[in-house]
Amino acid sequence: MRVAVLGGGHGCYAAAVELSEKGHEVWFWRRGAEAFAPVLERRSIRIRDSRGDREVAIAHPTLSLEEAIGSAEVVVIPLPADTHEDLAAACAPHWRDGQVAFLPPGTLGSILFAQAARAAGNSADVSFAETGTLPYLVRKHGPAEIVVSAYATRLPTGVFPARNAGHAFGLLEQVYPAIERIEDGLSGGLMNAGPIIHPPLILMNAGPLEYFPAWDIHNEGTQPSIRAVTTALDNERIALREALGYRAPHFPLADHYTLDGDEWMYGNAAHEKLTDSGDWREKIDLKTHRYMREDTALGLSMLVSIGRWLGVETPVASGLLAMASAITGEDLYAAGRTLESLGLDTLDRNAMKDFLHDGI
Template structure:
């Protein structure tokens, strides 16, 4: 299958490597094409995972039967023949990327946002704003398909692969077609009701806000700190569990069914299989790759998971009349830390123009997509 990978972060590197190794032909684009210079000069991307260390040719020729990675500087060219566009970029990049991508999409393509934080609506709105009549399916899931970290510009280390990817599609009328196509790229995809259900599977806004805000002291004191290791203590876990209970309560109020992928299953080896399988937390902490410097003003855990993902959860709670006191409290703390309006400044139903919909209008939007 022809796949375009967008972005230059950890997830994009892992996606380019894995999808090429699976035999798909990958075109790879990022905004700053010059940042690929080391990779192009070396001519290979190195991946290190449970199967060992190996190299994947970059700018290989597609034979029609095998894979290859072709770095393409022009976005229109990169996506022109792609059946699936995988964009594992942070949610704060969605608006600008959506505007760039919107004129170039065509009928039948599937755009995958892992995870999305309701970014599927952002992309669909951008397509309509660009006057592009293409009927595109936008899909989003609850996490990156990889526990991955880049080591320089030519190497990526993957500590774990997702085994379950609950995925919603916008508009939901395209669900059958989109998941059939995505299943060829990511066999771990699992159907959920729609894109809002998929957005409310996002684990980042549940796991990261308590970890960074309740570890603010050591994060600012030490040159590096592992929030998933020393930073994950019983008191913080209790807050995370309470926050996750709010997420699940919102899902249930909206009529979304189980499994809700409770975050508690991420921390245990004997619960239901979570998105990265059982004992995924140990894989993450054992790698050592998450011992890092986290700037509370600029790190994506704040600007993506708090100011976009957690703000979205809180706003959906308001819309559905479901109290979210832990989410609201964390947003208030984040705003005090950064001086920015964390609760209202990011991706909320209000800012998406959807807060005025009644439940039937929301269901219609989620199923049919934005009006032509």
């Protein structure tokens, strides 16, 4: 299949490698010729994972966004949500009928990308899908080198508009067989694990993060008291899903930490693989890191806004968002990825259901 991968993040490099190895013809785009030069010159990326160390050829590394999107049946965008707004506007003129865009994860990016296309005057019938996590636990170890600690084994995914679900899943499942079909784009947004796992870890580890030169929030920072807050926050997410009538499984984050319970998105023992790798021992700037800008500012604001719309209390999400706003000195809800910012807060439940099914 012809697939485009957009972006220069860890997950983007992993997607370009994995999908190339699976036999897809991959167009790999990122902006910035200097940063992308090693891949453009070598036309390959080096990977190390459980299968060993190897070089993987990338068919079409490119600096042309128009070329990448125009060549593809499926477009994979494994980027943080705080990059979505600019990229959605840049992609908007290039979409064409029948294409499927996949955002792993999305934070309602599926709706934002669709809105950007319409705002640009592009009426192509495109399907935008989102899931709960990156398909990879991955870190770049050089300008053209990655290490993958684990691959996703389950990717609960929703499509916007849901009327296109059959077509979209027919293509997506050829690219990511781990995809599991769920109801719609909002259901997909409420599977996002980032706003559940990362805000408690950075906010409740703020002292050591600011004091030590590097700190592993997933190892030293995942203690019982913090896990208790994470579980309470996840229960709020699940309550929102249940209030909307979405079906189980809801992929509770507690399953990520078990060795033999229900399989979570990365399978059993994924937490141990992550901490054993040592790749998440890092310096995290509490004002600029994506755990703050993506998972907290956008992810928690999404949860809080959905709770307000439904009339469902989200005290843990609201409290963590208030703490983050104090740390950054910004009103993160006001600038967040909310139903208000997407222009959806005035819809009643029936109108929301129709919107999610029919699209814009």
